Amino acid sequence: MKLARFTAGGHTRLGKVVGDSVVDLGAVLPGIGDSMRLLLEQLDGFRDAIEAVAAPAFALADVMLEAPITDPGKYLAIGMNYQSHVDEAAAAGVTAPKTQIWFNKQVTCINGPFGDVDVPRAGPDKVDYEAELGVVIGKRCRHVSRDQARSVIAGYVVCNDVTARDWQFRSPTFTLGKSFDTHGPIGPWITTDDEIADPHALTITLELNGEERQRASTGDMIYDIYDQIAYLSEVMTLLPGDLIATGTPAGVGIAGNRFMKAGDVVRVAVEGLGAIENRFVDEA
Incomplete structure (x- = not known):
């Protein structure tokens, strides 16, 4: 469904x-x-x-x-989870992590699949995109084994983990730079898990103003979805509706020093799940 x-x-x-x-x-x-x-x-x-x-x-x-879910208990996202993205970050002097690296996107960032995304008036001039596969938890769970992990998934969404890079790097955690209002477009709907034969065999793409900037297979994740759920559930109870963004491949704007400005349109698509498309606008 x-x-x-x-x-x-x-x-x-x-x-x-x-x-x-x-x-x-x-x-x-x-x-x-x-x-x-x-x-x-x-x-x-x-x-x-x-x-x-x-x-x-x-x-x-x-x-x-509209955003398929607006009131999750948690919106969690993993950083540096595609080797191609690790490699482009390393070229910019960013050290590769040795474990899963997690941060929060505050749930007030959630935006619809076709809603406008703000270029904030708070001062960030390095607003970036990140195409991601999103996982929606379907069952309350804790201490989930890797083998059990798929059984707690309700379905999947397309995500753009919009990031204010200058705010991201101001503090030891990424939360502020990941959580501006409107910076969490998701959708266009939740595709339930039973419709997806293998969530690690999907093509993910991102286009900026019609030009392809990101393309990868979800099979290129360093830590796959089941590893992620097992890792997170060792720490916290996962609840129905919780969102997990599973990482972005190479091609993000910061790698080429190309950041979002008003009028830019970003389209993210994941095979079998549909696409979201958002215009960037100056915050009112």
Whole structure:
């Protein structure tokens, strides 16, 4: 299934995407409203009803797709997780990590798949893109083994881990540089895990103003998705709706000293999951 949040007629709803349409799930999800997190907490119980419902439906062209989840408990992201990105960072004098390196993106950064992204007025002049595969946790879990890790995944989204590089490097943690409002576009929907044969065999690409800047296979990760979940769950309880951004390949803007300015358009696509596209604008 492809589970979405969408706005039509001034109302935001949960839906499932089927071809070029989205089916309103409101009638079969009592008490859920438009919270994807609440749906994921109860997805096993609702799955049959969601799969059966066929109406009412809206043309995708007539609705606004929203961020598929806006209220996760956590948005975690791993750094330097593609060898190609490690290599380009090393060329700039950045030391390669010897373990998994994690940081937070504060959840207020979350943005829709086609929402505008701010070039902040706070002063960063080095706003960058990072194409990533996002994982959405589906079950409360702790101390998950690598072999069990796939069983706790609800599905996948396309992410752009927008980064204010100057703020990123001001402090020992990356959180501030990763967490500006609007700097977490995700979507266009959650593709459930059962639709993806192998999440480590997907092509990920990024285009800046129509020019391809990043291309890789998700199989090129240094620490794959199951390693990541096992590692994180040794430290903390993962909850339904939690987001994990799994790293970016080579081709980020900082490697070529090319940063975002108002008017730039960035499109990120992941094979089998769809694409998100965001215009950068000066913050009002």
